[in-house]
Amino acid sequence: MKRPLLEINNLSVGFKINGSKQKQSWAVNDLSIRAYPGEILTIVGASGSGKSVLASAILGLLPGNAISSGEIIYDGKNVDKKLLDELRGEEITFIPQSISSLDPLVKVGKQVRNFASDDETIKKQRKIFKEFGLNRSVEKSYPFQLSGGMARRVLISTTMMKNPRLIIADEPTPGLDIQSAKKTMDYFKSFAKKDKAVILITHDIDLAIHYSDKLAIFYGGEIVEITKARYFHHGIQYLKHPYTRALYRSLPTNGFKPIPGSQPIPDKENQGCIFRDRCECKEQICDHSVNTQKFEDEMVRCNVDFAGKKYKLSV
Numbered sequence: 001m002k003r004p005l006l007e008i009n010n011l012s013v014g015f016k017i018n019g020s021k022q023k024q025s026w027a028v029n030d031l032s033i034r035a036y037p038g039e040i041l042t043i044v045g046a047s048g049s050g051k052s053v054l055a056s057a058i059l060g061l062l063p064g065n066a067i068s069s070g071e072i073i074y075d076g077k078n079v080d081k082k083l084l085d086e087l088r089g090e091e092i093t094f095i096p097q098s099i100s101s102l103d104p105l106v107k108v109g110k111q112v113r114n115f116a117s118d119d120e121t122i123k124k125q126r127k128i129f130k131e132f133g134l135n136r137s138v139e140k141s142y143p144f145q146l147s148g149g150m151a152r153r154v155l156i157s158t159t160m161m162k163n164p165r166l167i168i169a170d171e172p173t174p175g176l177d178i179q180s181a182k183k184t185m186d187y188f189k190s191f192a193k194k195d196k197a198v199i200l201i202t203h204d205i206d207l208a209i210h211y212s213d214k215l216a217i218f219y220g221g222e223i224v225e226i227t228k229a230r231y232f233h234h235g236i237q238y239l240k241h242p243y244t245r246a247l248y249r250s251l252p253t254n255g256f257k258p259i260p261g262s263q264p265i266p267d268k269e270n271q272g273c274i275f276r277d278r279c280e281c282k283e284q285i286c287d288h289s290v291n292t293q294k295f296e297d298e299m300v301r302c303n304v305d306f307a308g309k310k311y312k313l314s315v
């Protein structure tokens, strides 16, 4: 079994409300994931489920009012602030969700080259820009002169200029034309093939299924299931968690059935199942406890006994 490149154990992230130490809201609750070399791990979750907060926590970019606990291990080493400062932008690159992360005062070409002006770097940057349909004039533009889709392509180009071992991409494709989105995802795939790891964050389940190796299904600040992306092609009988199964049924190709109800706010005090109010399999026990079941590299957080011979969910 390969060693994970990034390992996150029992991560929780909350925010102090109005500076109060007592009043907190939670965005990520007791989350554990592993990103392996050679794989694209995609974190799929609805809007507001805490995906971007998770990315910020991994990268040590949480705002001042955040409180976090848990363990992050990179390549066998415990990650602290000093190590993160060394890794970020070098071994670990980040494609942020917001295009406002581009420096408004620096011309785009210079930014992507990280201020380098040698011939080789310029050649590399021009080649990447060309692949993404960004013409020479873009190099000399300031971020405010770009459209949303162009700015996103510039952000992706920044990562392509570097030589990281782990890419964390937070919603990299919205606003991109189909060709650029495909190029981006193909780039991630070939990157992972070089024994490197990608953590992709998206709410686009179709995209996730087609390009990832594993899916971590995120709901209300928790990962409720880690499963293989190909199971979504093989059929609903391979999926375990009732929320994952509901996602499967909500896909246009599988009947487009919506899930009634809405996602709850993460609650650290709550020991029960986060999905219970919307669950078709809910039992009394789900109000006060939830079972984390592990199967090799898969995981499901549910009280249905998936290892037992009796378990049968409706197809």
Ligand SMILES: Nc1ncnc2c1ncn2[C@@H]1O[C@H](COP(=O)(O)OP(=O)(O)OP(=O)(O)O)[C@@H](O)[C@H]1O
Residues within 6 Å of the ligand: 015, 025, 026, 027, 045, 046, 047, 048, 049, 050, 051, 052, 053, 054, 063, 065, 097, 203
């Ligand atoms: N600085 C902050 N202070 C307080 N709450 C915050 C802060 N940043 C994020 N949150 C809260 O954390 C929750 C998760 O937000 P997050 O941006 O991670 O969602 P997301 O899953 O990335 O959504 P989307 O798909 O829309 O990008 C939200 O309820 C948000 O209001």
Ligand code: NI
Residues within 6 Å of the ligand: 051, 052, 053, 097, 170, 171
């Ligand atoms: Ni987000």
